[in-house]
Amino acid sequence: MKTELIITTYNNPKALNLVFCALQDQSRMPDRIAIADDGSGPETKAVLEKYQSYLPLRHVWHPDTGFGKNEILNKTIASSDADLLIFIDGDCLASAGFIERHIELAKPNAFSTGSVVRMNAQTSQNLTEEDITSKRVFDAQWLRQNGNIKGLSDSLKAGKASQSVSRILDRLSPVKITWSGGNASTSRSQLIAVNGFDETMRYGGEDKELGSRLLNAGVKGQFLRYSAPLLHIDHPRGYVDPEIVKTNRAKIEETRKMRRRWADHGLDRHISA
Known part of the structure; x- marks a missing residue:
């Protein structure tokens, strides 16, 4: 089974540098790492060049015309030759077993979805490569000391529970399963079958519509809520539009009620016949 990690990014080279730094310590590397780039400038390209010799990178880019995350994701999926696709955002740090856990759980006719521990603004601003290479950023005690653990759930996500306990908690989690675009995986063939992401949707739940x-x-969802979480680097969200979020929620509800499976404006636009 050929695997590819797809990382979405847009003009956040500092965070992307730290994401790559964390990926170098994976217990199992994907065959390829694709950067789905929604129109970033030369600073992002420079980060890719820094890690080109250490990580199996490819760069999928299109011009910046506004929020086009779903479109660049579809272009990246279309150009991939992998069987299993794993998705994270370019502001999320993966601990050593993250990729291995997604591969371990991969099944026909299933998708996996996980969660994040959200780091606060101060920790995010002060985060360094040394915090990652030393692995202290993934230590629950360090996260708590820096004000990033908000309760029992965050403690468990941050590794306070053993892997065997975390896997049991994944199965028992009462949270409704949906696709979380910052931490998810499924086969490329499953995404082709539903025509990928809906490119008419802008920021605000657009990943949940795919889920x-x-x-x-009939694709079954399964949790990696506690056994493969990510650390999320805080950043401003000036692009959030409440009206678009409201419209997206209505579309998600309609997709559920109508049992819609196919995105009319999706992946097929980028796959050659």
Whole structure:
């Protein structure tokens, strides 16, 4: 089974540098790492060049015309030759077993979805490569001391529980399963079957709409909530539009009610016949 990690990014080279720094310590590397780049400038390209010799990178880029995350994701999926695709955002740090856990859980007709521990603004601003290479950023005690653990759930996500206990907690989690675009995986063939991401949708739940279509198509969702979480680097979200979020929620509900499986404006636009 050929695997590819797809990382979305847009003009956040500092965070992307730290993401790559964490990926170098994976217990199992993917065959390829694709950067789905929604129109970043030369600073992002420079970060890729820094890690080109250490990581199996490819760069999928299109011009910046506004929020086009779903479109660049579809272009990246279309150009991939992997069987299993794993998705994270370019502001999320993966601990050593992250990729291995997604590969371990991969099944036909299933997708895996995980969660994040959200680091606060101060920790995110002060984060260094040395924090990552020393692995202290993944230590629950360090996270707590820096004000990033908000309760029992965060403690468990940050590794306070053993892997065997974490896997049991994944199965028992009462949270509704949906596709979390910053931490998810499934086969490329499953994404082709539902026509990938809906490119008419802008920021605000657009990943959940894909998850609803996968579930409608009979693809089973499974959790990695505690056994493969990510650390999320805080950043401003000036691009959030409450009206778009409201519209997206209505579309997600419609997708669920209508049992819609296919995105009319999706992946097929980028796959050659």
